[in-house]
């Protein structure tokens with residue numbers, strides 16, 4: 382029941398040992414196993430289809446079957462392609478600092494994905510790099526959202542900008558950026574309220590914040606446990622806001638994280654960081670090869 | 680699914696529909712294999728038959744008794760558990776509102792003493808619903824907070840006590856032990872409590888929810904599931920496999936951020952929604 386993809390492919394290749402080259406026919410079962418592994422990992426159905434046909438194309442004609450370990454050769458083809466799609470050695474994964482400070486970063490995403498916690502983590506990350514950070518509590522809806530960010534700010538000794546009586550998130554963002562300028566902050570991190578991609582009013586609010594402050598980065602924060610719907614959500618956030626990158630949270634669990642592939646595929650935007658815990662130092666750069674192994678269950 | 684004949688293409692369409700609803704490829708293949716047999720035996724003659732047969736199969740899986748347990752002691756203790764950010768605290772506000780609307784004296788316990796401002800968040804909800812809350816400092820022992828709340832609710836004659844807990848990933852051994860301790864400590868005061876242990880699952884989540892359900896259930900014995908965030912485009916299909924395997928009923932669904940956005944789960948409505956194409 383817990384056979385790994387390796388075991389399954391090994392069994393498949395045993396049956397076709399001795400054949401010289403990969404053909405569409407003799408590779409069918411191996412491809413099927415990869416497909417199942419990706420679907421089990423929550424990679425979107427359509428994204429799997431596309432990925433599988435790319436792999437198949439790469440594998441055709443390869444002489445893997447003569448190898449002593451054809452399953453491993455095949456897995457390597459799959460793994461490499463997955464790394465490639467997840468970003469390969471794309472260098473755009475770092476956060477670009479604006480030569481004219483402050484660098485403005487906006488965090489957006491569905492409810493509960495981890496935006497506020499990630500705002501704290503990013504603040505800590507920049508703080509460690511010697512930057513002076515301003516956190517902005519721009520979630521005016523969720524009960525105690527401002528308190529949550531203020532507590533994180535206090536833990537980090539990072540300033541938090543908030544306006545408890547203001548009912549306009551656009552105004553708060555604008556004033557926060559003004560404040561950051563006059564206080565000579567290096568980085569401004571704006572925490573926004575969680576919202577559904579189909580909530581037109583609230584998506585419009587994000588667009589207005591974007592227009593008002595012209596952020597350097599709009600980071601889409603997504604939960605690694607997200608299922609098939611990741612494509613719909615990421616696609617809409619990207620279409621509405623032209624996001625600049627993705628942060629995948631809650632990777633400290635045992636979710637395979639296929640959403641990473643789905644999101645990358647539909648947005649074309651780089652995954653920049655991952656969250657690996659509730660504490661503010663549980664934050665790492667995104668490594669495509671690690672993610673690929675995880676998705677394949679290796 | 681507007682086709683005239685049952686063919687491989689139609690079965691593939693169904694596969695896509697189910698997988699994209701997060702039913703999961705394993706459960707999907709199980710369902711499709713079950714009808715494949717009926718198709719070959721000509722029991723199912725056209726796509727309409729096929730659709731109805733599948734709908735029925737899923738309905739039968741989900742349609743298990745999902746009423747709240749009846750007890751004749753007070754307070755009725757509900758413990759709410761789940762992984763991070765799924766909607767536990769908001770669901771507690773909604774359930775409290777429901778009980779309050781039904782004239783029951785309801786109290787909350789701020790058992791998430793870990794996450795920043797978790798206590799403030801529950802306090803805001805307690806104020807909005809207008810029910811009392813038992814709380815201590817951030818960082819205090821959650822078992823102690825919830826124990827105190829049970830004692831207090833009992834002494835003051837409350838009908839219902841709903842306890843919040845911190846979000847925790849099922850893979851974290853220590854945090855799952857902390858949950859077991861909460862249950863143990865509650866039992867010291869009321870041996871039959873918690874009367875309900877509700878596991879909150881996010882409809883947006885994929886196959887990981889299966890592990891969540893299994894491991895939370897093994898740790899503390901889950902009596903019901905609350906499926907939240909159904910107001911989005913995710914269908915929450917992962918519960919089909921979960922209910923099938925663990926026989927834990929879905930008791931409520933959440934469909935918004937407001938305190939009235941909660942309903943008892945209805946298997947028929949849920950199955951109908953599964954068959955609605957999204958785009």
Ligand SMILES: Nc1nc2c(ncn2[C@@H]2O[C@H](COP(=O)(O)OP(=O)(O)OP(=O)(O)O)[C@@H](O)[C@H]2O)c(=O)[nH]1
Pocket residue numbers: 490491492493494495496497498499520523526573574575576630631632633634655656657658659663763764794846848
């Ligand atoms: N285990 C784990 N938990 C995380 C991680 N990131 C965030 N969380 C937890 O996830 C829950 C939700 O995090 P928040 O930061 O409040 O999420 P949010 O997106 O701001 O939520 P809303 O503002 O309500 O939309 C909290 O319990 C966090 O502690 C992570 O990387 N790992």
Ligand SMILES: Nc1nc2c(ncn2[C@@H]2O[C@H](COP(=O)(O)OP(=O)(O)OP(=O)(O)O)[C@@H](O)[C@H]2O)c(=O)[nH]1
Pocket residue numbers: 492493523575577761762763764765766767768769770791794797844845846847907908909910911933934935936940
């Ligand atoms: N759209 C929608 N949002 C919801 C629903 N239920 C909760 N939320 C939102 O999801 C986010 C997280 O909800 P919480 O109730 O704080 O979740 P939690 O499980 O208590 O989170 P932690 O305590 O951090 O683990 C908040 O922004 C809620 O408003 C729902 O049914 N639909």
Ligand SMILES: [K+]
Pocket residue numbers: 908909910911912913914
């Ligand atoms: K939905």
Ligand SMILES: [Mg+2]
Pocket residue numbers: 496497498520523526572573574575
């Ligand atoms: Mg937040």
Ligand SMILES: [Mg+2]
Pocket residue numbers: 767768769791797843844845846
């Ligand atoms: Mg909570």
